[in-house]
Amino acid sequence: xxYKAGLETRDRILEATRSQISESGLEGTTIKTICExxxxxxxxxxxxxxxxxxxxxxxxRTAIDAVDPDPEHEGKDTLEDLINAYIRFVEExxxxxxxxxxxxxxxxxxxxxxxxxxxxxxxxxxxxxxxALLREKPGLDPEVAEFRAxxxxxxxxxxxxxxSIDASFEVGQxxxxxxxxxxx
Amino acid sequence: xxYKAGLETRDRILEATRSQISESGLEGTTIKTICExxxxxxxxxxxxxxxxxxxxxxxxRTAIDAVDPDPEHEGKDTLEDLINAYIRFVEExxxxxxxxxxxxxxxxxxxxxxxxxxxxxxxxxxxxxxxALLREKPGLDPEVAEFRAxxxxxxxxxxxxxxSIDASFEVGQxxxxxxxxxxx
DNA sequence: ATACTATTTGAGTGTCCACTCTAATTTGAG
DNA sequence: CTCAAATTAGAGTGGACACTCAAATAGTAT
Numbered sequence: 001x002x003y004k005a006g007l008e009t010r011d012r013i014l015e016a017t018r019s020q021i022s023e024s025g026l027e028g029t030t031i032k033t034i035c036e037x038x039x040x041x042x043x044x045x046x047x048x049x050x051x052x053x054x055x056x057x058x059x060x061r062t063a064i065d066a067v068d069p070d071p072e073h074e075g076k077d078t079l080e081d082l083i084n085a086y087i088r089f090v091e092e093x094x095x096x097x098x099x100x101x102x103x104x105x106x107x108x109x110x111x112x113x114x115x116x117x118x119x120x121x122x123x124x125x126x127x128x129x130x131x132a133l134l135r136e137k138p139g140l141d142p143e144v145a146e147f148r149a150x151x152x153x154x155x156x157x158x159x160x161x162x163x164s165i166d167a168s169f170e171v172g173q174x175x176x177x178x179x180x181x182x183x184x
Numbered sequence: 185x186x187y188k189a190g191l192e193t194r195d196r197i198l199e200a201t202r203s204q205i206s207e208s209g210l211e212g213t214t215i216k217t218i219c220e221x222x223x224x225x226x227x228x229x230x231x232x233x234x235x236x237x238x239x240x241x242x243x244x245r246t247a248i249d250a251v252d253p254d255p256e257h258e259g260k261d262t263l264e265d266l267i268n269a270y271i272r273f274v275e276e277x278x279x280x281x282x283x284x285x286x287x288x289x290x291x292x293x294x295x296x297x298x299x300x301x302x303x304x305x306x307x308x309x310x311x312x313x314x315x316a317l318l319r320e321k322p323g324l325d326p327e328v329a330e331f332r333a334x335x336x337x338x339x340x341x342x343x344x345x346x347x348s349i350d351a352s353f354e355v356g357q358x359x360x361x362x363x364x365x366x367x368x
Numbered sequence: 369a370t371a372c373t374a375t376t377t378g379a380g381t382g383t384c385c386a387c388t389c390t391a392a393t394t395t396g397a398g
Numbered sequence: 399c400t401c402a403a404a405t406t407a408g409a410g411t412g413g414a415c416a417c418t419c420a421a422a423t424a425g426t427a428t
Contacts, residue, residue, distance in 0.1 A: 040406085104345060104349060180364070189374080216416095
């Protein structure tokens with residue numbers, strides 16, 4: 001895979017994979033549908049990827065990373081910032097949010113690799129929320145802060161989950177209400 | 185299906201379906217494994233059920249109903265009761281709880297029948313939480329109560345989602361913290 | 369006991385899946 | 399321009415799946 005054509009095909013396949021997962025979930029995503037959506041035949045797919053799983057892992061990395069707000073602000077953002085960034089992400093990039101949730105739900109059963117990635121990412125997110133909370137309430141016991149941050153992050157995933165079922169669900173309001181979980 | 189033998193076989197199949205889902209999840213549950221576990225052949229299975237989906241739907245109904253505490257208490261239960269029942273369900277029937285989440289997310293794609301049931305159940309749950317909250321805080325605007333109840337139920341689903349990825353996640357603590365979302 | 373069903377059997381069907389293989393075509397470095 | 403390597407085409411493979419069917423057996427009402 002060195003020529004330009006190959007790289008372009010690779011990109012088209014990854015994009016197709018992402019949109020397939022978003023539309024049909026992990027289970028509804030097959031080599032056939034990916035290839036059709038990318039305008040490619042299975043032979044080409046397997047010339048560029050070792051397996052379906054490898055393509056999915058690669059395609060999904062974008063979605064997982066997109067859950068976090070600008071990493072440059074790390075160490076400076078307030079809880080408010082983090083929540084707002086999350087709301088914006090879910091509302092503006094609904095597809096990727098849905099991919100994230102679908103992957104999370106399927107994880108554990110299908111692919112330890114996928115599960116590990118989701119869990120590692122989750123921990124990072126919790127840490128960021130914990131730090132922001134501690135910055136806001138310096139006296140708080142760090143363990144309590146982490147506990148509340150974990151509850152908040154999980155709860156936010158629940159809201160996103162619901163929105164992936166009912167698109168009219170207004171994430172923003174609910175997310176802001178949940179903020180109270182952490183700040184009390 | 186009128187003879188005793190048939191009814192017994194039916195029960196064995198439903199029990200096998202439940203235990204298969206619990207052990208291997210939805211994807212790992214096939215007609216073959218159900219039949220092996222129930223000591224029955226596919227022909228018998230299809231003599232008693234129209235489809236795999238129908239059997240799963242029937243088997244899972246128990247689990248779905250178990251999300252709520254004793255329906256006789258309807259109109260009497262406190263938020264505390266509802267939360268405790270939910271925690272017990274998730275802790276004791278983790279795999280079925282996961283199935284619940286999975287089916288919810290699969291939304292419309294795989295099985296409209298199953299999805300419809302989940303959505304109706306969700307609405308019922310929100311209503312029950314809303315009523316309990318209003319009983320606890322009689323002065324509260326009903327719309328606000330429903331809004332908070334919906335947030336709480338979604339948040340609880342998020343906690344369950346996380347527990348379906350990480351089995352060591354202690355649902356109880358987090359669920360109780362989230363209770364504060366509704367009661368403030 | 370008879371006759372009519374319910375039930376069970378187990379081999380079999382068609383479909384869809386991830387993935388492979390060979391041959392043809394395209395690319396671009398020298 | 400040449401030629402080897404990269405890329406594509408597209409038919410094909412083997413296995414797993416949900417589901418079917420005709421025949422054998424067992425249950426029960428009369």
